[in-house]
Amino acid sequence: MGESADDDLVARLVGEHERAYRAAWLILRDSHQAEEAVQEAFLRVWRFRGSLPAGDAIRPWMYRVVVNTSISALRHDRPRRASEVAMPAGDIGPAAAGGQDPGTVAEDADRASTMAGALGDLPEHLRVPVILRYWIGLSEKEIATAIGRRPGTVKSRLHDARSRLAADPRVNAARLAAGGEG
């Protein structure tokens, strides 16, 4: 792989870093573990760059590594993960930086925490496809590559996850609140 290809890959990894980190966080619910998992995953992608597909085709593979390192960390450290659910008040991501009304910021943070809780209550095998589909934006086929399952299995899991979230009162309350604001 040439230098320009290396530069492209580094640019792609840097560009995907925050999205990958938040995907790992949604799986792990632990910021330190998420950072470590993404760092390890990216290091792995970098080391194997000569064997991975080029261009956009690398995304499913990249997120496959991210998902696997995250799940591996999850299984090695379940007790510690249980302790971190709520976010530190002063460390809410994008909303806190906008100079918005503190009340709005607090509401957004509260809703984000609630949604993270609802998503976090999904079993791992349903949560991961949802994250890859609706946060990373992978297609069902790409998710199948990323989690090493058939596209039909992915479709079924996404359907199951959607049904469970639709039945979750926290999600419905948030929808109603958002509808009321809209």
Add this chain to the structure above:
Amino acid sequence: MLTEDDLRAVVESAASAAPRPTAIDDQQFTDARTSASSRIRRPRGRMAVVLLAAAVLAVLAVSTALMRDHGSTAKFATVGAPVTEGRADQSSLGSGASAGTGASAGAAAPSAAGAPGVLPLDRSMNPTPAPLPSSAGAANATAPAAAVDSAKVVKNGSVELGVNKGSVAEAVSRVTSMATGFGGYVAGTRTTGGSDGSQVSGTVTIRVPAASFEQLTIDVGKLGDVRSTTTSGIDVTAQYTDLDAKIGALHATHDQLLTILTKADTIPDILSVQDRLNQVQSELDSLEGQRRLLADQTAYGTLAVTVLEPGATVAPLAVDDNPGLGNAWDDAKRGFGDAIEEIVRASGTAVVVLAVGFIGVLVLWLLTRNVRRRLV
């Protein structure tokens, strides 16, 4: 029911709950390349055993494939259909093992043999042994069409023409035109001049699409008096099929290793898989290169045409039947297959039992050593 947009909003909202990450530094990737390699000591026992077992299986599989390949090529039969003098070789059989020759057949037209060039009878496609035809036309009628269609034959030939005095340049020019007319090209030319500055002989080597090779040979013969014609066809179907199979298997291995990579937990494990991946990639590149070379050699036939004035003589340009790496690969493969075959033949099944036993003991020893270390 939640819509797609609702779900996206839920997940995006949940993702926004994550604390901001520490910014990533581009430099760490280039640093990682050197620092990670400096931390390498040796692969962990478990992965080492897996890779060792994989390597042993790969060696056994390749040996078996080579032996099978070597054995199967001996069952091939080809029929040469020369214009006036021809031969058909099997690249895997060596020079002395030509199965069918049409030398001195004396038939001036390819139709005498039913098909121009070489007709390979690949018994891997047709398990019923096909007898060598006493009449080439009859053989053609019974030969499976699929075998002919999928045959990979390297066609070479040379024609020596006598032309009138002062006509060498014109004849060379017409040969060149014919080659380009058939979609071919000139690979090389050589001319020699007389004392008066005119050309007395010329040799032009042309490459034309294999399908037009026989027609071109006939057409070239019409440019003057044919003094001699030689054509040969080397059947590389088995070699090509073998390469295809190996490339397919290596692609599958490559994909499996990528899957293993995503599950490897430690840097030593990753590096072990990486080493194997690099090997597989290297083998793939090499085999694909050989396949490309074969594809090029079979796509175009090579004809050396020598044009002579009355009384002139010239040695024709050599036509390499199977140049380059293809020969070396054949020789190495044949030699390795022969050696294994000889060993097995000489020692019966004992050597196989011993080899398998040795590998089993080695794997057991590695496993027990690993377990003992963990217990300590």
